[in-house]
Amino acid sequence: MARSLQAERNTKRHDSAAIDRTVAFANGKGGVGKTTTAANVAGYAAIAGAKVLVIDLDPQGDLSRDLGYESASGQGLFNALVTGTTAPVLKDIRENLDVIPGGQALEDIQGLMFSRSTRADAGDFGDMLHRSIEPLAxxxxxxxxxxxxxxxxxxxxxxxxxxxxxxxxxxDEASIDGVERVARRFMAVRERNPNLQLAGVVLFGVGPRSLRLERSVRETLEEMLGTVAPVFATRIRSLESASADARKKGLLFHELEGAVTQAQKDRLKALRAGIKPSDGFFSRNAGGLAEEFEALTGEILSRLNEIESDDNQ
Structure with missing residues (x-):
């Protein structure tokens, strides 16, 4: 796979429907931290001053849990895709961060594409998505x-x-298999979007003491990727209590740190006053996850700059 990906990377670039500075987070397996990583990277990029749009293409709509906005049906996005109009945007979910919410309505996309397949002028889903997103770019x-x-x-x-x-x-092996499935989909799209690049792989949910396992997984992934893309140096550790708190409260990890600290102060104040304290958090701290996501965001943005520089040569 590494040789074929490298060969594709070396092919001549052509004009495509790619939208500048657009990054897809993907894995062929669920439950690997994809949505959490996308949300927290978006949050840190916004803190750094970038104006960020996050698009939820998942029918489950779980991005709402990570960012703390009211869950949606995805009907607004679906309608925009069908009519070829600009997708509706939820503004100011965070400072500098807007969202196009997904939801259950997106489950109908597959059937829609089948019904439109006989129309010569219909285009594919990529064309539909481009028409709805490009005016916002x-x-x-x-x-x-x-x-x-x-x-x-x-x-x-x-x-x-x-x-x-x-x-x-x-x-785990199933997640690594998911990486290979994404690579196959990546290759399938390169013909119509030759500017698409693999930015890199993020190790998520690694046990804080699983150093030998982490080294082994890195070696496997690096052998799989060859020189096409890096396995990012920053890995996101496994801390279930903090992850559960973040999703329950709709907080990003840098926000969770502050909320947990405040909750601890409130707890001590209640104990001093002889009042039974409320305890709304499982975790006593975010375990450095905020710093890890900050570092990862820096790596990803640097990698995007590198890709842009290669494209401009």
Missing amino acids: EDYDLIIIDTPPGERTLVEGAFAIATAVVIPTKS
Whole structure:
């Protein structure tokens, strides 16, 4: 696979429907931290001053849990895709961060594409997505697309308009197999979007003491990728209590740190006053996860700059 990916990378670039600074987060397996990584990277990029748009292409709509906005049906995005109009945007989910919410309505995309397949002028899902997203692009410095694990049409549509793909993965064999499935979808789209590049792989949910396992997984992934893309140096550790708190409260990890600290102060104040304290958090700290996501965001943005520099040569 490494040789074929490298060969594709060396092919001549052509004009494509890619939208600048658009990154798809993908893995062929669910439960690997894809949505959490996309949300926290978006959050840190926004803190750094970038104007960020996050697009939720997952029918489960789980991005709402990580970012803390009210879950949606995805009908607004679906309607825009069908009519070829600009997708509706939820503004100011965080400072500098807007969202196009997904949801259950996106499950109908596969059937829609089948019904439109006999129309010569219909185009594919990538064309539909481009028409709905491209008019928004000039308002943003970075567009992040969270893709579902099992919907090939949605994933390849995201790849058709993206300039880069980031693959979060856990260390188990099923997750590594998911990386290979994404690589196959990546290759399938390169003909119609030759500017698409593999930005890198993120190790997610690694046990804090699993150093030998981490080294082994890194070696496996590096052998798989060859020189095409890096396994990012920053890995995201496993800390279930903090992850559960973050999703329950709709907080990003840098926000969770502050909230947990405040909750501890409130708890001590209640104890001093002889009042039974409320305890709304499982974790006593975010375990350095905020710093890890900050470092990872820096690596990803640097990698995007590198890809852009290569494209301009």
